Each structure stands twice: as C-alpha cells, then as structure tokens.
Amino acid sequence: MSIQCIRGVKDILPPEIEIWQTIEHKAKSLLEQFGFKEIRLPLLERTELFHRSIGEETDIVSKEMYTFEDRGGEKITLRPEATASVVRAYLQHNLYTLDPIQKLYTIGPMFRRERPQKGRYRQFYQINAEVFGIDSPLIDAQIIFMLMYFFKNLSLTNVQLHINSLGCRECRPQFYHALNTYLSQFNADDLCEHCNRRRTTNPLRVLDCKVEKCRQAMKDVPSILEFLCPDCVSHFQLVQTTLANQGIDFTINNQLVRGLDYYTRTTFEIQTSHLGAQNAIAGGGRYDGLIQLLGGPDIPAIGFAIGVDRLIELYMQHHESPKPYVDMFIIALDAPSKKMAYTLCCDLCIKGIQVEMDYSARSLKSLMKRADKLNAHFVMIMGEQELANNSVILRNMNTKEQFVLSTNGIVDHLLTQFFITPH
RNA sequence: GUGAGUGUAGCUCAGCUGGCAGAGCGUCAGGUUGUGGUCCUGGUGGCCGAGGGUUCAAGCCCCUUCACUCACCCCA
Numbered sequence: 432m433s434i435q436c437i438r439g440v441k442d443i444l445p446p447e448i449e450i451w452q453t454i455e456h457k458a459k460s461l462l463e464q465f466g467f468k469e470i471r472l473p474l475l476e477r478t479e480l481f482h483r484s485i486g487e488e489t490d491i492v493s494k495e496m497y498t499f500e501d502r503g504g505e506k507i508t509l510r511p512e513a514t515a516s517v518v519r520a521y522l523q524h525n526l527y528t529l530d531p532i533q534k535l536y537t538i539g540p541m542f543r544r545e546r547p548q549k550g551r552y553r554q555f556y557q558i559n560a561e562v563f564g565i566d567s568p569l570i571d572a573q574i575i576f577m578l579m580y581f582f583k584n585l586s587l588t589n590v591q592l593h594i595n596s597l598g599c600r601e602c603r604p605q606f607y608h609a610l611n612t613y614l615s616q617f618n619a620d621d622l623c624e625h626c627n628r629r630r631t632t633n634p635l636r637v638l639d640c641k642v643e644k645c646r647q648a649m650k651d652v653p654s655i656l657e658f659l660c661p662d663c664v665s666h667f668q669l670v671q672t673t674l675a676n677q678g679i680d681f682t683i684n685n686q687l688v689r690g691l692d693y694y695t696r697t698t699f700e701i702q703t704s705h706l707g708a709q710n711a712i713a714g715g716g717r718y719d720g721l722i723q724l725l726g727g728p729d730i731p732a733i734g735f736a737i738g739v740d741r742l743i744e745l746y747m748q749h750h751e752s753p754k755p756y757v758d759m760f761i762i763a764l765d766a767p768s769k770k771m772a773y774t775l776c777c778d779l780c781i782k783g784i785q786v787e788m789d790y791s792a793r794s795l796k797s798l799m800k801r802a803d804k805l806n807a808h809f810v811m812i813m814g815e816q817e818l819a820n821n822s823v824i825l826r827n828m829n830t831k832e833q834f835v836l837s838t839n840g841i842v843d844h845l846l847t848q849f850f851i852t853p854h
Numbered sequence: 855g856u857g858a859g860u861g862u863a864g865c866u867c868a869g870c871u872g873g874c875a876g877a878g879c880g881u882c883a884g885g886u887u888g889u890g891g892u893c894c895u896g897g898u899g900g901c902c903g904a905g906g907g908u909u910c911a912a913g914c915c916c917c918u919u920c921a922c923u924c925a926c927c928c929c930a
Contacts, residue, residue, distance in 0.1 A: 438921075490928050494855080512930085541930080546855075548924060557930060625927080691929095700930090711930055738930030764888070797883080799890040807890095814888065828890070 439545075439553030446752040450743055455538055458558045458581065458737070465577050467534040467560055472516045474540065478506035484515040484721060486692030488633045495543040509542035512691070513559040514718070514734050515725075521563055522727040531564035531730055538739075550709030550741045561734035563722070568666045571697045571717060571733055572673035578701060578713055578735060579679050587703075587745055590712065592680065594699045595655070595687040596667040597635075600720060602660035603695075609653045610634050621648050638686050654685045663696060670697055693721040697733065705748060706741055713737040758850060760807035761788035762798045764814030771838070772813060778842050784850050802828065809849065825849070 436442060443451060459469070478498050485492050497509040510516055517535055520526075526533050538558050545551060562570055575592065582590050598606060614630045614637065622630065626637045626645050638649060659667065674681055687698055698716030706712070715735025722730045759779070763772035772788045779786045787805060789798050795812070802810045812824040823841070825834045836844060 435921080495928080543929080545928065546926090547922090548926095551929075555930065708925065708927095709929070714930060736930055741930065762889090794883095795888045796890080799888095801890085803890040810890080812889075816888085824889090826889075831890095833889090 437553075439547035441552065441554075446755050447743075447747075449753050450746065450750070451739070454585070454739065454743060454746065455558070457584065458538070459536075461577065461581055461584070462536045462558075462560055465534070465573070467536040470517060470520060470535045470537050472510075472513065472520060472537055472539070474510055474542075475507050476510055476516055476519065478508040480515050480519055480725075481508055481511060484518065484691075484693055484725060485512065486633075489692060491543060491691070495545055497542050497544055511543045512541055513537055513539070513557060513736065514561060514691075514693075514721075517559070517561045517734070518722055518725055518727075518732070522722065522725060527564065527728060527730060533563045534560070535563075536560040548709065549707045550738070550744060552740060556739035558737040558739055559734065561732060563732045564730050565733075566719065566731040568669040568697070569673060571666075571670045572677070574715070574733060574735060575670075575674060575681075575699055576677055576679060578737070581737075582701065582713075585742075585746055586749060587742075589705055589745075590701050590703045591682060592674075592699060592701055593682050593684040593687050594670070594674075594697065595684050596659060596663055596696050597688070597694050597698055597716070598655060598659050598663050599695050602658055602663055603655075606653070606655050606658035607634065609658060610637075613652055617648055633692075635688050638688050656683075656685050666696055693718040693724070695719045699735070703745055705745060709741060711738065712741045712745060754806060756785075756806035756808060757787045758785045758807070759787075759809040759811055759845075760798075760802040760805055761786060761811045761813070762795060762802070763788065764795065764812070765818075768813040768815075768818055771818070772811075775811075775841065779845065782842070782846060784846070 478496070481492055481496060487493065491511050496511050499507055501507050517537065521533060521535075536559060538556070540554050540556050542554055544553055547553060560574065562574065575594075579592060582588075597603065611630075611634060614634060617630075619627050621644060622637070623645050629636045637645065638652065656667075671681070671683075681699075684700075687700055694716040696717040696719065698714075700711050700714040702710045703712055704710065713735060715733070717731070717733040719731040722728065722732060761772045761776055763769040769788075769790075776786045776788045787807070789801065793801075799810065807828055810826045810828060812826065817823050817835075821838045822835050823838060825836050825845075826832070
C-alpha cells in the first residue's frame with residue numbers, strides 16, 4: 432500500500448476544483464463589492480493567541496488544536512479559526528491608526544483535530560470576513576444580508592438563518608447570575624457528565640447541550656433575551672427590523688450560543704437540513720471586547736466564517752462538475768508534422784486557445800478516440816499528404832464537417848474563423 | 855474521546871453452509887490503406903486493508919490493528 436494522506440484531510444482534484452475556484456471567485460467579488468479587502472495570514476500562530484481569544488474552556492482550545500513545540504522551543508498552533516489571526520494582524524500593524532474602520536476578508540484552511548465525519552474535516556476551508564470599528568446594528572444586518580445574498584446567488588435556497596443576542600459586558604453578568612441560580616437547583620444526576628463540568632466552567636454552553644436529560648432540565652431556563660440591557664435590546668431590535676425590511680427570513684434562537692467565548696450581542700448561524708449532522712454552513716457574530724482583550728483599544732468588531740467544504744457539498748447536490756474539454760486536439764502523424772504541430776500548439780495556447788497535441792506514434796484511429804475522450808471541439812489532422820500541399824485538415828467534432836486549411840497564416844485564420852478570441 | 859457499519863481490480867460492487875479470484879465500467883489493442891462516440895473481439899489489471907490464530911484447506915470463522923463512512927460530541 433502506497434503512502435496515503437493523513438486522517439481527516441483530503442486532496443481536491445479536477446474537475447471538482449473548478450467548483451472551488453468558482454465559489455471562491457464569487458465570494459471574493461461579492462466581498463469586494465461590499466468594500467472588503469483581502470488579507471493573507473500565516474497558518475501558524477503562537478498558541479497563546481488562541482488561548483486568550485477563543486477561551487481556555489472551549490472545546491477548540493481544550494482538545495482540538497494542533498499544537499507543538501518548534502525547534503526553538505516555542506509553542507506553535509495551526510490556526511483553528513481565522514478571527515484571532517485577523518485581530519492579531521490588525522493590532523500588530525496598527526491598522527486602526529490608519530483608519531479604525533477596516534473590512535477584511537481571508538480564505539484558507541483551518542485545522543481542528545476532531546473525529547472526521549460528513550462535512551467535518553481536520554483541515555477544512557473557510558471564507559472569513561471581519562468588520563472593525565463599527566458598532567451600529569446596521570453593519571450586523573448588512574453582513575448577514577450579504578451572506579444571505581451570497582447563498583441565494585448560488586441558488587442555495589434550502590438554508591435557514593438563526594440569530595440571537597448574547598448581550599454585552601453590562602447585561603451578561605446578570606444573565607449569568609440567573610443561569611447559575613437556575614442550574615444550582617439540579618443534582619449531578621440531572622445533567623450529563625459534560626454539563627456538570629460546564630455549569631462551573633462555562634454555564635452558557637449547557638444551553639445548547641443536546642443530551643435529552645439536559646434538554647429536559649433546561650426546559651424552563653431563563654432566556655438571555657429577557658436580561659438584555661436597553662442598549663442591547665435596541666441593538667438587537669434594529670438588526671431584526673433591518674433584516675425584515677430587506678425581506679430576509681430568520682428565526683430567533685435564544686439557545687444559539689456558539690463555541691467561542693469572545694462573542695457579544697448579535698450572533699448568527701446559517702443552517703441547512705441537507706448535510707446530515709453538520710448543519711452549519713456559516714456562522715459568526717459580534718465580538719466587541721476581543722480587540723481590547725488582546726491588548727488593543729476598545730474597538731467593536733463583527734465577523735463571520737463560511738464553511739467552504741460544506742458549502743460545496745451542498746452546491747454539488749444541485750450542480751454537476753463541469754465537463755472538461757479542449758478547444759482543439761492536434762493529430763500529427765509523422766515527425767515533420769509533429770514539429771509543425773508543436774509550434775502551432777504553442778502559438779495557439781498563448782492566444783488563449785486550449786490546444787492539446789499527441790506526442791506518441793499511435794494510429795489515427797486511436798488518436799481520434801483520444802480526441803473524443805478529451806472532449807475536443809476540433810481536431811486538426813496533419814501528415815505526409817497535408818504537409819506536401821502546405822495544408823492541414825480541421826474537423827469539427829460535433830458536426831463532423833471537415834475543412835482543408837492552408838498552413839499560411841493559419842493561426843490568424845483559426846482565431847478569426849473558428850475560435851472566439853478573448854478581448 | 856465513545857458507538858455502529860464497511861474494507862475484494864483504477865471505479866462501482868458480486869463471491870452461497872470454508873474448496874482454483876469474478877462481473878460491469880475504465881484502460882490498452884484490434885475489427886485490412888489515414889477518421890471518434892454505438893457495436894463486436896481480445897489484452898491489461900489483485901499480498902481479498904495489515905498482522906496473527908483455527909483448519910488438510912480461509913476472501914469467508916476467531917483475535918489484534920489500521921483506514922474509511924456515519925452518528926454522538928463539537929462546530930464551519
């Protein structure tokens with residue numbers, strides 16, 4: 432058995448790669464239409480960055496990160512998400528002194544060591560966007576609008592938007608207090624093993640536990656939405672009315688907590704019922720305290736990530752991979768013809784025509800079969816007879832029409848008569 | 855980390871109560887001079903995931919291990 436790739440990672444091969452290119456291209460165009468600029472970031476960061484931003488008690492940090500010591504003894508981690516790195520770069524380069532408002536996006540792989548399953552890989556890809564320096568709920572609504580437009584534009588209509596508010600540093604402590612009071616009424620038997628630990632370490636996470644007895648126990652749990660301070664209420668209200676005015680359907684889900692500690696106020700997730708258990712294809716939220724937490728000024732921010740692997744899986748349920756083709760396949764039957772074919776092949780390729788030729792000495796028949804396999808739109812045939820007349824045969828593979836063309840000025844002739852030239 | 859299912863040709867899969875390793879698709883060649891798709895013929899292709907055990911005999915039974923898939927968990 433030859434060497435295989437490691438568990439939970441995969442190769443993306445042609446022709447599927449074309450779908451990835453299409454999706455990424457569409458995402459970039461849309462993000463740039465909305466004023467986002469690309470930022471390219473390292474995949475490696477100091478481990479400390481994620482401990483401080485994502486939170487020590489989260490699943491990501493406590494058991495899913497690829498962390499190692501490099502040869503200099505430094506603790507390095509393969510990034511499990513992008514937001515922390517974007518914030519790090521924003522602070523490291525003092526981008527806020529240039530303009531506190533920055534809209535940045537990045538596309539690339541993330542790494543989490545979880546058990547792989549459908550839609551969940553150890554190396555997975557995200558399209559990530561962040562807005563720094565705007566605290567208005569209008570920007571919350573706008574990035575959600577942009578996301579929903581993106582999915583609609585890809586003809587992905589079977590997705591649902593869920594939104595919630597997690598409050599701010601003013602009102603969240605009061606909810607925490609109420610939540611702790613509520614949780615304290617239960618014995619260890621009433622909650623699952625994880626939640627017994629969470630009730631002290633991260634009580635918010637008990638809310639969206641899916642274990643049956645925990646859901647029973649959480650039946651009458653106070654809703655975070657009842658504890659929001661007036662500012663948070665009006666913020667959340669404006670997000671909702673703005674979305675509603677734009678005709679965007681959403682569900683308020685007060686159990687939507689999300690797995691990273693840094694979220695405040697608006698959080699959202701876009702889900703689908705067509706991907707099995709891993710139903711979130713995009714998620715994000717506001718993180719007004721994170722920049723300060725990482726040593727920067729008190730600047731609000733909001734962002735989201737799209738799971739590209741899942742998005743593409745969903746997309747492919749309704750779209751075929753494009754069938755590869757070449758514009759022309761050249762069959763040259765002897766050595767002098769091959770020499771000429773080679774030059775012609777290069778000349779046409781640099782003009783933007785996809786041309787393949789054959790480099791072997793196989794029969795015309797087998798090469799015609801190959802032309803068919805390559806889905807060649809045209810086949811050029813040249814051999815002893817043609818070369819003697821300074822001509823070649825051009826066959827249209829769909830109509831079966833054949834033309835005899837002079838070799839004089841053939842590149843221009845082909846470009847103007849047979850191929851739609853770019854520009 | 856836990857559970858269930860599956861590992862046989864490049865791909866999709868048959869293979870009976872243990873008895874010579876199979877099909878379809880793909881690939882390559884041919885079906886009389888230099889013309890494709892359909893059709894016909896032939897060739898190629900395998901450490902039956904790996905290691906051990908039981909047996910005269912193991913793809914099949916037992917143990918171990920690895921991988922994949924799905925689910926739990928978590929998230930994108």
